[in-house]
Amino acid sequence: MKPLSRTDLEALARSPASDPAEWIRVQLDTGGIAAGAEIVFNEINRIRLERQLPIALLRAGSVGYSFADPVVEVQARGMPRVHYGRVDAQVAGRIISEHCGTHQLVDEHVIATRRRSLTLTDPVTHILVRDTGPESGNKTEFFQFSLTEELKRRGLAGKVQVVRALDMGVYDKGIVVQLLPSAVTYANVLASDVARIVTKSVAGGKVLEELLWKETDKQVRVVLRNCGAIDPDSLEDYLGRAQGYQGFRRALLELTPEQVIGELKASGLRGRGGAGFPTWLKWQLTRAQPAAQRYVICNGDEGDPGAFMDRSVLESDPHSVLEGMMIAAYAMGSSQGYFYIRAEYPRAVERIERAIVQAREAGLLGENILGTGFSFNAKVRLGAGAFVCGEETALIASIEGKRGSPSPRPPYPSVRGLWGKPTAINNVETLASVPAILLRGGAWFAGLGTESSKGTKVFAVTGKVRNAQLVEVPMGTTLHDIVYDVCGGVLDGKDIKGVQTGGPSGGVIPSQHLDTPISYETLQKLGSIMGSGGMLVMDQHDSMVEVAKFYLRFCVDESCGKCAPCRIGGYQMLQILDRISRGRGSPADLVTIRRICSAMQKASLCGLGQTAPNPVLSTLRYFDEEYKAYLEGGPSYARKMSRASTAEPAREPAKPAVAP
Amino acid sequence: MTTHLPAKHAETGGGRDLKKADEAALLDLLETLEHKHGFIPREISEELTRVIEVRLERLRRIQGKLDSTIRRDVKVHVARWREEEGNLIMILHAIQNQHGYVPREVAMELARELGVKLARIYEVITFYHYFRLQPPGAHSLTVCNGTACYLKGSADLLNESRSRLGVSEGQTTADRQFQLEVVRCIGCCGMAPAVVVDGQTHGRVKTSDIPGLIEAAKKQESKK
Numbered sequence: 001m002k003p004l005s006r007t008d009l010e011a012l013a014r015s016p017a018s019d020p021a022e023w024i025r026v027q028l029d030t031g032g033i034a035a036g037a038e039i040v041f042n043e044i045n046r047i048r049l050e051r052q053l054p055i056a057l058l059r060a061g062s063v064g065y066s067f068a069d070p071v072v073e074v075q076a077r078g079m080p081r082v083h084y085g086r087v088d089a090q091v092a093g094r095i096i097s098e099h100c101g102t103h104q105l106v107d108e109h110v111i112a113t114r115r116r117s118l119t120l121t122d123p124v125t126h127i128l129v130r131d132t133g134p135e136s137g138n139k140t141e142f143f144q145f146s147l148t149e150e151l152k153r154r155g156l157a158g159k160v161q162v163v164r165a166l167d168m169g170v171y172d173k174g175i176v177v178q179l180l181p182s183a184v185t186y187a188n189v190l191a192s193d194v195a196r197i198v199t200k201s202v203a204g205g206k207v208l209e210e211l212l213w214k215e216t217d218k219q220v221r222v223v224l225r226n227c228g229a230i231d232p233d234s235l236e237d238y239l240g241r242a243q244g245y246q247g248f249r250r251a252l253l254e255l256t257p258e259q260v261i262g263e264l265k266a267s268g269l270r271g272r273g274g275a276g277f278p279t280w281l282k283w284q285l286t287r288a289q290p291a292a293q294r295y296v297i298c299n300g301d302e303g304d305p306g307a308f309m310d311r312s313v314l315e316s317d318p319h320s321v322l323e324g325m326m327i328a329a330y331a332m333g334s335s336q337g338y339f340y341i342r343a344e345y346p347r348a349v350e351r352i353e354r355a356i357v358q359a360r361e362a363g364l365l366g367e368n369i370l371g372t373g374f375s376f377n378a379k380v381r382l383g384a385g386a387f388v389c390g391e392e393t394a395l396i397a398s399i400e401g402k403r404g405s406p407s408p409r410p411p412y413p414s415v416r417g418l419w420g421k422p423t424a425i426n427n428v429e430t431l432a433s434v435p436a437i438l439l440r441g442g443a444w445f446a447g448l449g450t451e452s453s454k455g456t457k458v459f460a461v462t463g464k465v466r467n468a469q470l471v472e473v474p475m476g477t478t479l480h481d482i483v484y485d486v487c488g489g490v491l492d493g494k495d496i497k498g499v500q501t502g503g504p505s506g507g508v509i510p511s512q513h514l515d516t517p518i519s520y521e522t523l524q525k526l527g528s529i530m531g532s533g534g535m536l537v538m539d540q541h542d543s544m545v546e547v548a549k550f551y552l553r554f555c556v557d558e559s560c561g562k563c564a565p566c567r568i569g570g571y572q573m574l575q576i577l578d579r580i581s582r583g584r585g586s587p588a589d590l591v592t593i594r595r596i597c598s599a600m601q602k603a604s605l606c607g608l609g610q611t612a613p614n615p616v617l618s619t620l621r622y623f624d625e626e627y628k629a630y631l632e633g634g635p636s637y638a639r640k641m642s643r644a645s646t647a648e649p650a651r652e653p654a655k656p657a658v659a660p
Numbered sequence: 661m662t663t664h665l666p667a668k669h670a671e672t673g674g675g676r677d678l679k680k681a682d683e684a685a686l687l688d689l690l691e692t693l694e695h696k697h698g699f700i701p702r703e704i705s706e707e708l709t710r711v712i713e714v715r716l717e718r719l720r721r722i723q724g725k726l727d728s729t730i731r732r733d734v735k736v737h738v739a740r741w742r743e744e745e746g747n748l749i750m751i752l753h754a755i756q757n758q759h760g761y762v763p764r765e766v767a768m769e770l771a772r773e774l775g776v777k778l779a780r781i782y783e784v785i786t787f788y789h790y791f792r793l794q795p796p797g798a799h800s801l802t803v804c805n806g807t808a809c810y811l812k813g814s815a816d817l818l819n820e821s822r823s824r825l826g827v828s829e830g831q832t833t834a835d836r837q838f839q840l841e842v843v844r845c846i847g848c849c850g851m852a853p854a855v856v857v858d859g860q861t862h863g864r865v866k867t868s869d870i871p872g873l874i875e876a877a878k879k880q881e882s883k884k
């Protein structure tokens with residue numbers, strides 16, 4: 001790409017590029033590829049070339065539907081735009097011949113759109129149907145049949161197709177039906193409603209108010225705005241279709257650094273990596289330090305062992321994170337930035353590296369950017385499998401090529417950071433929010449969320465949940481809404497026991513507190529933390545003692561050993577927990593545990609040791625009786641518990657996700 | 661280097677054990693000869709010396725070539741990062757990408773090239789879990805032990821893998837065929853619990869699937 005000028009960028013802002021008429025977009029992120037997305041991509045390409053079809057085949061990152069990987073999005077002429085999930089080579093073939101060819105949707109693979117409508121704007125061409133009740137007694141096929149029969153009776157059989165959907169985005173609401181292309185959605189549909197739906201809505205074009213599902217999707221996509229929608233390897237796509245680098249252009253050409261910081265202040269954005277420190281303040285403190293060089297670092301070390309928000313953003317929309325970093329650099333007067341990314345994320349590394357090369361070629365990185373005199377360069381540094389390197393001072397030591405041992409703060413990195421220079425460290429999600437704030441204004445961002453916690457937050461919801469996926473919701477949404485309304489509730493309809501947030505530094509929030517609106521403060525009050533966004537759903541069968549042990553073992557394994565409270569306290573506590581979980585603990589153990597916890601919290605040098613007791617403390621606080629049951633039940637109880645947890649059969653036979 | 665020693669020997673004391681064994685073998689041979697002839701005939705001792713010297717010479721030449729390849733490779737890696745501050749970790753990544761682990765000879769050469777103490781390099785290597793000091797096995801079995809997989813039974817998968825392979829995580833079987841690894845979240849939480857065999861991800865794995873996965877991998881040609 002040739003270097004861009006100011007006028008090029010301005011022109012792009014006014015006239016975004018348009019999509020080709022027909023396209024198939026395959027979501028090639030790590031999760032998708034592990035599930036076989038590359039095979040799907042190649043198969044579609046093969047058929048496309050073989051039959052010389054004028055369909056564009058595009059690459060994208062992940063929209064976040066991990067439960068349905070590999071995911072493919074299709075736009076064909078005369079067809080509603082849909083996502084297909086659990087696609088394999090055979091389904092890919094059917095998508096081309098049926099969806100693109102004969103205008104039929106493919107059964108069992110459609111993921112219904114979350115943009116539900118309240119009005120029937122266009123004649124109905126397809127009807128999605130799914131029984132969203134418990135898996136047993138599934139009535140989906142029956143309703144597909146009766147809708148189809150009713151359509152035949154009305155002479156509409158050839159015009160409207162009834163399709164079994166993979167997922168409706170509405171859960172536990174009986175039979176759910178969606179009329180496409182408008183996406184009017186009916187819930188709790190009964191057999192007696194079928195005739196009305198066909199005569200009134202399909203034939204008559206009227207919405208049945210009493211069946212209409214009016215709730216809109218809880219999700220608001222700010223950080224994930226482009227994920228799954230653009231090609232992460234293409235700067236043109238980002239510039240042309242995603243208002244790419246317009247936030248940077250506004251900052252650089254229209255605002256002073258102080259005004260940029262002011263915009264961030266107005267937005268109320270707080271760090272998304274865990275602690276929630278106001279981002280504007282971090283930038284201002286760094287800017288205020290007199291220094292010849294300042295550094296900005298993107299923390300892509302994603303250490304929570306079950307979270308994948310940052311990886312997904314880096315893989316799906318790398319230019320946004322880079323743009324966020326460039327805006328940060330301009331605001332605080334830095335000319336050098338580093339992405340610190342886990343080596344275990346090779347695809348994220350590759351895509352960020354490519355983004356940097358592309359931005360440099362386009363003249364967005366380098367010396368005297370867009371003729372403004374502002375110079376900035378970015379580089380990638382790899383992590384090497386140490387959780388503690390997510391901690392700021394350890395991360396800095398690691399970039400300096402040393403062991404990643406934390407050092408005492410103060411001095412804070414904003415005063416003395418990388419190579420002794422003022423440094424601001426921001427999380428991936430924090431930086432990805434920044435271009436949107438510059439583009440739409442701090443006030444807009446502040447309009448989302450709660451009084452103290454503004455904007456949206458991305459969570460990776462996993463565990464015993466029906467749909468493991470990425471979720472982005474405004475702050476203030478309740479855990480209940482996230483688990484039940486967005487992710488479909490607990491797997492196999494079991495009862496929820498609690499939700500773990502914040503990973504190894506967080507805690508378990510029990511079912512009675514799921515109605516709490518999420519914010520930094522509320523989670524903290526409940527004994528957990530916001531953390532980076534891992535969210536683990538647990539059902540009644542999961543032992544809280546085991547979960548606490550799992551996280552504590554993680555922290556003990558990852559302790560750098562520099563200070564005694566963490567090194568020795570963690571190890572001792574793990575021994576005690578292990579003893580309890582084998583039914584050999586004594587009541588005095590609980591007292592000892594609490595004592596060790598408080599010593600670790602107070603005396604550990606860094607956040608790892610200070611927060612490692614959280615999973616233990618929060619389970620002690622809410623699930624005291626489980627610990628007691630182990631103490632009272634002895635070894636036989638412990639054996640029974642461990643059998644109960646392993647006796648659960650896996651739901652489907654293991655199969656290679658990727659055909660050999 | 662081809663060695664059939666169990667992993668722990670390669671790490672420490674391997675050299676000394678080897679020397680002792682070789683010495684014993686040589687003495688055995690001499691004893692047999694003495695026994696047979698009553699003494700060691702000169703022709704035989706000269707022949708032996710000649711054979712040994714030829715062999716040694718060939719070994720020396722191979723070693724020399726190895727050394728110079730190592731030196732060249734290390735030079736290339738260092739040159740790429742020469743100008744960068746704090747480059748050690750990035751160079752180690754490059755070395756591990758090339759060899760699959762950080763061989764001792766290479767670490768030594770790197771210490772010479774960078775002009776730092778070997779201990780400082782090992783200090784860094786041993787801090788980070790990602791760096792390996794032993795060559796990887798021909799096949800690998802990686803069990804995900806991220807939270808989602810843990811909750812869905814990855815501990816049982818790991819136990820089964822351990823007992824099937826007879827090694828624990830981070831180790832390679834004595835025949836260097838299989839290495840067992842544990843990772844934290846491979847990004848397929850939607851298909852938890854997940855296992856990766858020779859780069860191929862398997863989702864919703866049950867304990868009873870493990871032996872089959874191992875056997876299937878053994879049947880395949882060793883990974884690329």
Ligand SMILES: Cc1cc2nc3c(=O)[nH]c(=O)nc-3n(C[C@H](O)[C@H](O)[C@H](O)COP(=O)(O)O)c2cc1C
Pocket residue numbers: 270271272273274275276277279299300301302303304387388389390391392425426427428430431532606607608
């Ligand atoms: C042990 C430990 C691990 C951490 N891991 C991460 C991490 O993986 N990713 C991250 O963004 N922040 C992590 N943090 C928080 C960072 O130190 C830092 O606060 C954050 O990156 C700042 O960015 P933010 O203000 O945008 O949140 C960790 C902190 C501690 C103490």
Ligand code: SF4
Pocket residue numbers: 388405406558559560561562563564566567604605606607608609610
């Ligand atoms: S608290 Fe733990 S991880 Fe942090 S410096 Fe101390 S020993 Fe290291």
Ligand code: FES
Pocket residue numbers: 305306804805806807808809810844845846847848849850852853854
């Ligand atoms: S926890 Fe195993 S794939 Fe995420």
